[in-house]
Amino acid sequence: MDSDVKCKIVVVGDSQCGKTALLSVFAKDCFPECYAPTVFENYTASFDLDIQRVELRLWDTSGSPYYDNVRPLSYPDADAVLICFDISRPETLDSVLKKWRYEVEEFCPNTKMLLVGCKLDLRTDLFTRSHTRQTPVSYDQGFNTARQLCAPYLECSSLQSENSIRDIFHMATLACVSKNSKNSKRRKSRANKRMSHSGGDVSAVSMAGYQQTKTKSCAIM
Numbered sequence: 001m002d003s004d005v006k007c008k009i010v011v012v013g014d015s016q017c018g019k020t021a022l023l024s025v026f027a028k029d030c031f032p033e034c035y036a037p038t039v040f041e042n043y044t045a046s047f048d049l050d051i052q053r054v055e056l057r058l059w060d061t062s063g064s065p066y067y068d069n070v071r072p073l074s075y076p077d078a079d080a081v082l083i084c085f086d087i088s089r090p091e092t093l094d095s096v097l098k099k100w101r102y103e104v105e106e107f108c109p110n111t112k113m114l115l116v117g118c119k120l121d122l123r124t125d126l127f128t129r130s131h132t133r134q135t136p137v138s139y140d141q142g143f144n145t146a147r148q149l150c151a152p153y154l155e156c157s158s159l160q161s162e163n164s165i166r167d168i169f170h171m172a173t174l175a176c177v178s179k180n181s182k183n184s185k186r187r188k189s190r191a192n193k194r195m196s197h198s199g200g201d202v203s204a205v206s207m208a209g210y211q212q213t214k215t216k217s218c219a220i221m
């Protein structure tokens with residue numbers, strides 16, 4: 001299996017929304033029961049797409065405003081950004097439109113975004129509902145926010161569903177590979193033009209299962 005494709009995925013979102021748990025379950029198969037605030041943390045993992053193994057470099061960031069000035073150090077060369085929020089805390093979805101989209105657009109324009117609703121298990125958790133006295137974010141609210149970002153929307157529970165986590169990294173890996181294959185096509189076509197239209201072949205990773213959904217003003221991957 002080929003494994004020369006490398007992708008960088010950066011994970012952002014409000015403090016305690018579930019970023020570290022998402023990465024830890026995917027990369028280390030381990031759900032962190034105790035909360036430990038992140039400053040920066042890197043993980044590596046791989047994802048097999050048909051005949052292609054993709055090496056993933058995963059960047060965990062702090063959601064704290066205290067680190068707003070240093071978080072941008074994570075963004076250069078990102079192939080995809082996961083913007084996360086906590087389904088049990090609607091204010092973390094508000095931050096997606098008020099803060100995270102602008103930060104991502106400023107520091108990595110043209111990078112694929114995915115909106116990820118974390119802690120799906122808490123949507124129906126009665127204890128959390130009575131404790132927070134808040135109505136959790138519905139699927140439609142998450143989906144509509146994602147539409148405003150021109151991003152796909154996925155939900156997961158790091159606590160209860162490894163499959164939901166895998167689906168997120170499947171989608172993110174496809175987004176990275178599609179971006180890289182488009183860039184390499186552009187580079188090759190520019191090089192071919194320079195070589196007096198001498199022609200050449202363009203290799204692309206198999207993108208079976210990768211859905212393209214067009215909307216009026218944007219393509220949702």
Ligand SMILES: Nc1nc2c(ncn2[C@@H]2O[C@H](COP(=O)(O)OP(=O)(O)OP(=O)(O)O)[C@@H](O)[C@H]2O)c(=O)[nH]1
Pocket residue numbers: 013014015016017018019020021022032033034035036037038039061062063064118119120121122156157158159160
């Ligand atoms: N019930 C439930 N709890 C979760 C889930 N994911 C994370 N948590 C808990 O939520 C708390 C915060 O999770 P983290 O993953 O550390 O949050 P973070 O976004 O990395 O936080 P910062 O490092 O402050 O940015 C921890 O106590 C986790 O155990 C989930 O899917 N379900």
